[in-house]
Amino acid sequence: MLKITNLHAGVEGTEILKGINLEIKAGEVHAIMGPNGSGKSTLSSVIAGNETYEVSQGEILLNNESILDDAPDVRSHKGVFMSFQYPVEIPGVTTTNFIKTAINAKRSYLGLDDLPAKDMLKLIKEKAALLEMDRKFLSRSLNQGFSGGEKKRNEIFQMAMLAPKLAILDETDSGLDIDALKIVANGVNKLKNENNAVLVITHYQRLLDYIVPDFVHVLHNGKIVKSGGKELAFELEEKGYDWLK
Amino acid sequence: MDLQEKILTSFLQLENKGIIDLDSNIHKIREKAINAFKKTGFPTKKEEEWKYTSLKKLLKYDYSLFPTNENTIELKNVKQHLIHEIDSYKIVFIDGVYSSYLSDTTHEGMDICLMSSALKKPKYKMIIDHYFDTITNKKDSITSLNTAFAIQGAFIHIKKNTIVEKPIQLIHFATNTEKALLLQPRNLIIVDENSHVRIVEKHQGLNNDNITLTNSVTEIFANKRAIIDYYKIQDDIENNSLLDQTYIQQKDNSIVTINTFSFGGNTTRNTLEFHQNGEHIDSNLNGITILNKKQHVDNHTLVMHNQPNCESHELYKGIYADSATGVFNGKVIVNKIAQKTNAFQQNNNILLGDKATINSKPQLEIFADDVKCSHGCTIGQLDEMALFYMQQRGISKKEAQGLLLYAFGNDVVEKIAIPELKYRITKLIAQKLNVKLGF
Numbered sequence: 094m095l096k097i098t099n100l101h102a103g104v105e106g107t108e109i110l111k112g113i114n115l116e117i118k119a120g121e122v123h124a125i126m127g128p129n130g131s132g133k134s135t136l137s138s139v140i141a142g143n144e145t146y147e148v149s150q151g152e153i154l155l156n157n158e159s160i161l162d163d164a165p166d167v168r169s170h171k172g173v174f175m176s177f178q179y180p181v182e183i184p185g186v187t188t189t190n191f192i193k194t195a196i197n198a199k200r201s202y203l204g205l206d207d208l209p210a211k212d213m214l215k216l217i218k219e220k221a222a223l224l225e226m227d228r229k230f231l232s233r234s235l236n237q238g239f240s241g242g243e244k245k246r247n248e249i250f251q252m253a254m255l256a257p258k259l260a261i262l263d264e265t266d267s268g269l270d271i272d273a274l275k276i277v278a279n280g281v282n283k284l285k286n287e288n289n290a291v292l293v294i295t296h297y298q299r300l301l302d303y304i305v306p307d308f309v310h311v312l313h314n315g316k317i318v319k320s321g322g323k324e325l326a327f328e329l330e331e332k333g334y335d336w337l338k
Numbered sequence: 339m340d341l342q343e344k345i346l347t348s349f350l351q352l353e354n355k356g357i358i359d360l361d362s363n364i365h366k367i368r369e370k371a372i373n374a375f376k377k378t379g380f381p382t383k384k385e386e387e388w389k390y391t392s393l394k395k396l397l398k399y400d401y402s403l404f405p406t407n408e409n410t411i412e413l414k415n416v417k418q419h420l421i422h423e424i425d426s427y428k429i430v431f432i433d434g435v436y437s438s439y440l441s442d443t444t445h446e447g448m449d450i451c452l453m454s455s456a457l458k459k460p461k462y463k464m465i466i467d468h469y470f471d472t473i474t475n476k477k478d479s480i481t482s483l484n485t486a487f488a489i490q491g492a493f494i495h496i497k498k499n500t501i502v503e504k505p506i507q508l509i510h511f512a513t514n515t516e517k518a519l520l521l522q523p524r525n526l527i528i529v530d531e532n533s534h535v536r537i538v539e540k541h542q543g544l545n546n547d548n549i550t551l552t553n554s555v556t557e558i559f560a561n562k563r564a565i566i567d568y569y570k571i572q573d574d575i576e577n578n579s580l581l582d583q584t585y586i587q588q589k590d591n592s593i594v595t596i597n598t599f600s601f602g603g604n605t606t607r608n609t610l611e612f613h614q615n616g617e618h619i620d621s622n623l624n625g626i627t628i629l630n631k632k633q634h635v636d637n638h639t640l641v642m643h644n645q646p647n648c649e650s651h652e653l654y655k656g657i658y659a660d661s662a663t664g665v666f667n668g669k670v671i672v673n674k675i676a677q678k679t680n681a682f683q684q685n686n687n688i689l690l691g692d693k694a695t696i697n698s699k700p701q702l703e704i705f706a707d708d709v710k711c712s713h714g715c716t717i718g719q720l721d722e723m724a725l726f727y728m729q730q731r732g733i734s735k736k737e738a739q740g741l742l743l744y745a746f747g748n749d750v751v752e753k754i755a756i757p758e759l760k761y762r763i764t765k766l767i768a769q770k771l772n773v774k775l776g777f
Contacts, residue, residue, distance in 0.1 A: 185748025
């Protein structure tokens with residue numbers, strides 16, 4: 094599904110990713126772990142197409158097609174979703190209206206008509222229930238005044254609505270208490286199937302107790318320095334990152 | 339003949355036309371006003387209050403002060419400019435001339451009618467003598483110019499204990515059939531104790547071939563516990579300009595809100611003065627400006643806190659694209675005896691064009707010591723992270739920009755108390771920002 098080869102990227106002339114190689118197949122869950130400043134968030138931003146970062150070398154293929162020249166919205170239409178570490182607050186635009194706009198933008202890209210209001214409502218109801226979200230959150234301005242947990246739940250709700258092929262969860266566990274963490278992880282697990290893939294980006298092993306990865310990669314100084322199974326996460330939790338440097 | 343000379347000659351014509359009573363008190367006020375205008379002339383950029391707004395280009399046209407033809411227009415052609423979905427009172431003018439056909443006035447329990455009759459009929463004499471031209475700024479030369487030619491406009495008198503259910507629409511159409519026309523509507527609005535009224539004011543040109551300049555003055559009196567919601571919709575065609583002076587006097591426990599939506603026109607100057615002459619008064623000043631091309635808007639506000647225990651809340655938002663220019667000048671004066679004053683002022687701007695500019699100037703003069711006053715001014719661009727966030731969800735960059743700009747102005751839109759108007763303004767903003775809101 095996703096194939097990254099020799100990816101170099103940075104911002105304003107400073108290279109942050111220094112040759113990443115990563116392949117994720119449909120049905121898999123991958124975790125990328127690493128200390129602060131190792132390039133984890135840069136990697137997720139670059140996959141999603143944030144124009145702040147410049148790719149100087151390498152390739153990103155989604156289903157064997159390069160997405161490097163695609164704008165973030167086109168990558169989204171092609172099935173890339175990124176749950177933000179810090180979801181943005183947008184006053185005056187309700188969550189419902191925002192997701193409606195997003196869904197219909199995708200449908201228009203796919204050559205489909207707008208989803209009828211009734212079907213949209215049904216879908217929203219169903220996905221909100223999955224995340225145990227109070228309906229009143231949906232009629233509030235997007236993320237405005239939401240707690241950290243509510244914002245992350247809202248991210249996974251949007252993921253559920255958009256049904257991406259590749260979901261990148263960028264530090265989704267930060268700012269979550271254990272109950273919210275369970276709900277969010279449970280949501281992700283229910284959305285998981287053999288046709289999609291999940292890339293979890295995290296500093297701690299905690300989230301991986303709930304979203305169990307097939308592969309764990311350690312990112313250090315812009316490179317993947319070690320890959321392994323889920324047991325690698327436990328090892329990192331125990332020993333820290335220093336032994337890998 | 340330059341415009342000023344032409345105006346002075348026209349004033350003599352007005353006196354000779356026989357349409358006004360030369361012996362009335364009103365005419366004495368007019369004479370005083372024309373002399374004041376004669377002395378100072380039109381304001382220039384040399385004056386501090388006009389530093390960033392030049393009238394030079396506007397004044398080079400050979401304006402006629404009285405329309406030569408009486409123009410009529412069909413309702414179906416202008417319906418879109420009225421809030422027609424709801425029942426409302428309407429006072430409609432076409433090139434400054436009252437259109438009874440398009441209007442819907444009343445004298446039942448209140449007077450929603452014409453300035454011309456209020457100035458002439460004896461039954462209004464006491465009211466007119468008591469209120470007319472009592473709160474205008476006599477140093478403002480264009481206000482004086484308006485006073486000199488004060489003949490027509492809206493006269494609204496809501497008697498005490500009246501809740502006016504229907505909004506009042508004050509519409510000034512300009513047919514733009516004359517090469518250049520100067521219109522000078524004069525409005526007087528008096529809301530007595532415990533009464534509540536909502537007013538929508540609009541100036542609308544109908545043809546972009548010619549030029550109309552409107553110099554409008556409105557005096558608003560809110561007596562004890564009166565509530566006034568006032569909406570100024572400035573979305574005129576490109577050739578037309580508006581100089582709008584609004585003076586408000588408030589008594590104890592009254593609440594007055596003036597919302598100014600500036601989306602169009604060539605040059606718009608809004609002079610807005612609040613005078614708090616009582617206690618526990620609430621004054622609200624809200625504005626959204628969305629401009630492009632070479633449009634210019636100048637919001638010049640003054641709040642005079644004369645008495646203790648009052649509040650003022652001021653929130654102006656501006657979005658400037660292309661080479662559009664804006665001015666925000668917010669003066670707040672807290673008198674020595676006006677203790678326990680709460681005065682808040684905020685002006686936020688987004689510049690979209692490299693050549694767009696905004697001059698934002700808060701001026702707080704506080705002479706009392708036990709007050710809460712704050713002001714904030716920001717000038718910025720759109721948040722890149724927010725744009726990326728929305729794009730990530732599949733919304734195109736252009737649409738994301740539109741949504742963010744819409745969100746930027748939203749807190750002002752949320753304050754609109756007439757649902758149909760709120761819907762229209764929302765739509766208008768979406769259209770101005772060239773964004774499909776999708777909801």
